[in-house]
Amino acid sequence: MQHCSPEQLALAALREPLSATDAAHLADCAACHAEVSALRRGVDALAFPALAAPTTSLTPPPRVWDAIAAATGVSATPASHPTPVSHPTSVSHPTPEPAPLATVTRLQPRRNRWMAVAAAAALVGGVAGVVALTRDGSGQVVAATTLDPLDADDSSGTAEVRERDGVRSLQVDLEAPSLGEGYYEVWLLRPDVTGLVPLGVVHQGANVVPLPAGLDLGDYPVVDVSVEPLDGDPSHSGVSVARGSLS
Numbered sequence: 001m002q003h004c005s006p007e008q009l010a011l012a013a014l015r016e017p018l019s020a021t022d023a024a025h026l027a028d029c030a031a032c033h034a035e036v037s038a039l040r041r042g043v044d045a046l047a048f049p050a051l052a053a054p055t056t057s058l059t060p061p062p063r064v065w066d067a068i069a070a071a072t073g074v075s076a077t078p079a080s081h082p083t084p085v086s087h088p089t090s091v092s093h094p095t096p097e098p099a100p101l102a103t104v105t106r107l108q109p110r111r112n113r114w115m116a117v118a119a120a121a122a123l124v125g126g127v128a129g130v131v132a133l134t135r136d137g138s139g140q141v142v143a144a145t146t147l148d149p150l151d152a153d154d155s156s157g158t159a160e161v162r163e164r165d166g167v168r169s170l171q172v173d174l175e176a177p178s179l180g181e182g183y184y185e186v187w188l189l190r191p192d193v194t195g196l197v198p199l200g201v202v203h204q205g206a207n208v209v210p211l212p213a214g215l216d217l218g219d220y221p222v223v224d225v226s227v228e229p230l231d232g233d234p235s236h237s238g239v240s241v242a243r244g245s246l247s
Contacts, residue, residue: 002025003025003029003031003032004018004022004025004026004029004032004035008022008026009032009035009036009039010039012026012036012039013036013039013040013042013043014043015040027212027213027214028213028214030212033212037198037199037200037234038198038234040200040201041185041198041200041201041228041234042232044183044200044201139162139163139164139169140162140163140164141160141161141162142161142162142163142168143160143161143217143221143246143247144158144159144160144161144246144247145158145159145223145244145245145246145247146158146244147159147172147174147223147225147242147243147244148242148243148244149241149242150240150241150242150243153241153242154175154176154177155174155175155176155177155184155225155241155242156175156176156242157172157173157174157175157176157225157242158172158173158244159171159172159173159186159223159244159246161211161217161246167210168210168211168215169208169209169210169211170186170188170199170208170209170210170211170223171206171207171208172186172202172206172207172208172209172223172225173205173206173207174202174203174204174205174207174225174242175204176204176225176241176242178204179227181229181230182227182228182229182230183201183203183227183228183230184201184202184203184225184226184227184228184241185198185199185200185201185202185225185226185227185228186199186200186201186202186207186209186223186224186225186226187199187223187224187225187226187236188215188217188220188221188222188223188224189220189222189223189224190219190220190222191221191222191245193222195219195220196220196224196236197212197215197220198234198236199211202225217246221245221246221247222243222244222245222246223243223244223245223246224240224242224243225240225241225242225243226238226239226240226241227239227241
């Protein structure tokens with residue numbers, strides 16, 4: 001069986017469209033889906049506005065202008081207000097004045113489709129920025145649960161499994177305190193906690209995360225919300241703050 005290439009897995013993690021063949025393989029392959037889920041947690045973790053870098057203007061270092069001159073043969077020097085070029089009257093085709101040299105601005109994160117539909121935010125370094133995803137109420141509710149706080153935690157909420165055109169998603173409304181460090185992640189667990197399926201990063205308010213095709217909710221009926229550190233480890237931290245069993 002030919003698995004998805006690293007490039008295709010990266011595109012899937014960014015929620016970019018794949019070819020029909022690759023999308024079908026990803027839907028049926030547990031190994032590839034797990035890889036995408038692991039990659040997507042890093043993408044979504046950086047999607048929090050608190051983690052996104054602010055917009056600032058940067059002045060290009062001299063080597064940028066040297067590289068432009070070397071590549072184009074045209075002298076390039078930084079200037080906020082370029083000096084107009086005087087053209088001799090004897091020249092029949094005067095050289096147009098050069099366009100103002102723009103200041104290089106730090107790129108804001110690109111938005112994936114869900115973020116653009118929901119409202120706004122960016123992906124840091126080309127992969128950052130998440131905002132709240134708004135529940136659209138579409139699809140039929142096939143299972144639901146209340147998320148009760150664990151121990152003395154203040155987190156709670158609700159979770160619904162909705163199905164539309166054969167595609168299922170988990171809609172989570174989370175009431176939880178802001179985190180100084182780390183992020184919230186939602187999982188599906190077996191009742192005896194011997195197996196778990198990571199679904200993605202969630203935040204305060206409404207969230208929508210896709211469910212893997214073919215996942216048996218009878219085997220994994222427990223919705224679990226955990227606090228995960230920014231340590232690059234895709235496994236469950238062991239710190240759960242809210243939980244409920246789908247019915």
